[in-house]
Amino acid sequence: xxxxxxxxxxxxxxxxxxxxxxxxxxxxxxxxxxxxxxxxxxxxxxxxxxxxxxxxxxxxxxxxxxxxxxxxxxxxxxxxxxxxxxxxxxxxxxxxxxxxxxxxxxxxxxxxxxxxxx
Amino acid sequence: xxxxxxxxxxxxxxxxxxxxxxxxxxxxxxxxxxxxxxxxxxxxxxxxxxxxxxxxxxxxxxxxxxxxxxxxxxxxxxxxxxxxxxxxxxxxxxxxxxxxxxxxxxxxxxxxxxxxxxxxxxxxxxxxxxxxxxxxxxxxxxxxxxxxxxxxxxxxxxxxxxxxxxxxxxxxxxxxxxxxxxxxxxxxxxxxxxxxxxxxxxxxxxxxxxxxxxxxxxxxxxxxxxxxxxxxxxxxxxxxxxxxxxxxxxxxxxxxxxxxxxxxxxxxxxxxxxxxxxxxxxxxxxxxxxxxxxxxxxxxxxxxxxxxxxxxxxxx
Numbered sequence: 331x332x333x334x335x336x337x338x339x340x341x342x343x344x345x346x347x348x349x350x351x352x353x354x355x356x357x358x359x360x361x362x363x364x365x366x367x368x369x370x371x372x373x374x375x376x377x378x379x380x381x382x383x384x385x386x387x388x389x390x391x392x393x394x395x396x397x398x399x400x401x402x403x404x405x406x407x408x409x410x411x412x413x414x415x416x417x418x419x420x421x422x423x424x425x426x427x428x429x430x431x432x433x434x435x436x437x438x439x440x441x442x443x444x445x446x447x448x
Numbered sequence: 449x450x451x452x453x454x455x456x457x458x459x460x461x462x463x464x465x466x467x468x469x470x471x472x473x474x475x476x477x478x479x480x481x482x483x484x485x486x487x488x489x490x491x492x493x494x495x496x497x498x499x500x501x502x503x504x505x506x507x508x509x510x511x512x513x514x515x516x517x518x519x520x521x522x523x524x525x526x527x528x529x530x531x532x533x534x535x536x537x538x539x540x541x542x543x544x545x546x547x548x549x550x551x552x553x554x555x556x557x558x559x560x561x562x563x564x565x566x567x568x569x570x571x572x573x574x575x576x577x578x579x580x581x582x583x584x585x586x587x588x589x590x591x592x593x594x595x596x597x598x599x600x601x602x603x604x605x606x607x608x609x610x611x612x613x614x615x616x617x618x619x620x621x622x623x624x625x626x627x628x629x630x631x632x633x634x635x636x637x638x639x640x641x642x643x644x645x646x647x648x649x650x651x652x653x654x655x656x657x658x659x660x661x662x663x664x665x666x667x668x669x670x671x672x673x674x675x676x677x678x679x680x681x682x683x684x685x686x687x688x689x690x691x692x693x694x695x696x697x698x699x700x701x702x703x704x705x706x707x708x709x710x711x712x713x714x715x716x717x718x719x720x721x722x723x724x725x726x727x728x729x730x731x732x733x734x735x736x737x738x739x740x741x742x743x744x745x746x747x748x749x750x751x752x753x754x755x756x757x758x759x760x761x762x763x764x
Contacts, residue, residue: 345753348752349746349751349752352746352752356743356747357747369739370739370742370743370746370752370755371752371757374752
C-alpha cells in the first residue's frame with residue numbers, strides 16, 4: 331500500500347494544488363487581508379512547503395517556524411478553519427479520495443496550536 | 449564577542465550584529481543598496497562552510513557553494529573572514545560608451561565591458577562606482593558587447609546624479625552580475641506573453657520583447673506601458689513601430705490614475721482568453737504595482753510558475 335503523499339500525487343500534486351489553494355485563500359474576504367502586502371513568490375514557496383507537509387511528504391516545516399511566522403497576526407480558530415476548509419475543497423477539486431482528504435485535514439489540524447500560539 | 453576579519457583587520461562586534469552594518473560603522477567602504485537581501489550589491493565572499501540560509505537566499509547555487517553571502521542579511525554569530533567579490537575575480541570593469549536622454553528623466557547608458565559578459569536582456573547587473581556606490585539596473589539590450597541600461601533620474605539619487613551630471617564617455621565603472629530570472633527563453637516560443645511595467649521598468653521589458661521578436665516568437669505579445677502622463681513614457685515611437693511591423697505584437701499605452709490602474713487594462717486583455725494556461729507574464733518597475741499586478745493576473749487564472757517579475761526596490 332503506497333503512502334498518503336504518493337497516493338495524492340507527490341510533488342506534482344503539490345505544484346498543482348498550490349495555485350488552486352492560494353487562489354481560494356486570496357478570494358476569501360475573511361482572511362485575504364493577511365496576504366495583502368505579502369510577496370507572492372515567497373508566499374507560494376511557503377504554501378508549497380506546508381502542502382508537502384500536510385500531504386504527508388518529506389518536510390522542512392517545524393513547529394517553531396509555524397509559531398514564529400504567525401505570532402503577530404492575532405489569528406483565531408475561525409481563520410484557521412477557513413484555511414483548512416480551502417485545503418479540503420482544493421483536494422476535492424483535484425479528485426482526491428475522501429479518506430485521504432480527512433487524513434490531510436488531520437495533519438493540518440496538528441499545527442493548529444502552533445499557528446494560533448496556544 | 450565574535451570577530452570579523454576583513455582587509456587584514458579584525459573587528460570585534462556584538463553577537464547577532466549585521467555584517468554590513470558592522471563593516472560600514474568601522475569605516476569600511478562596502479557597496480550596498482536595498483538592504484533587504486534583494487539587489488545583491490552587498491555580495492561578499494567568505495571561507496565559511498556553514499553559512500545560514502538567510503545569508504545566501506536568492507544566490508545562485510554555484511555562489512552558495514563558493515561561500516558567497518549577502519552582507520546585509522548576515523548576522524554575525526561566530527568569527528568570520530570575508531572579502532569583496534572583486535578580490536575573488538567576480539567583477540568586470542567597463543567604460544561608458546554612450547549617454548543619451550530618452551525623456552526628461554530617463555538616460556540611456558551604454559557600457560562596454562572590458563571582458564565579455566554573458567547575460568540575457570531582462571536580467572540586471574549591479575553598477576559599482578568608485579568601489580563603494582552600487583545600484584541595480586536592468587539590461588535593456590546586449591549587442592556587440594555593449595550593454596544598454598535605462599537610468600531614472602532619482603531625486604537625491606547618488607548614482608543617477610553621477611550619471612546625469614558628471615559621467616562622460618570613457619569613464620570607468622565596475623559591473624557585477626547578471627542576476628535575476630526575468631528573461632525570455634525558447635520554452636516561451638508558442639505562448640502568449642504579457643509584459644507590463646511603469647517607468648524604467650520598461651528596460652527589462654524592452655529587452656524581453658526584442659529578444660522574443662528576434663527569436664521569431666510565435667505566440668502573441670502584449671506590452672503595457674504605464675505612466676501618469678505622456679511625459680512619463682519613453683520609447684513610444686520605437687514601440688509603435690514594432691507594433692506596426694509585427695502582427696503578433698500589440699503595444700498598449702496606459703495613462704494611469706485611480707480609475708484606470710494598470711491592473712484594469714491587463715484584466716481586460718486576459719479575460720479575452722478562455723484558456724489562460726498558456727500565458728507567461730513579466731512585470732517590472734514600481735514594487736507596489738508589480739506586486740499588485742502579480743496578484744491580479746494570478747487570480748485571473750495565470751499559473752504562479754509562469755509569472756516572473758522584477759520589482760525595483762529603492763536603495764536605503
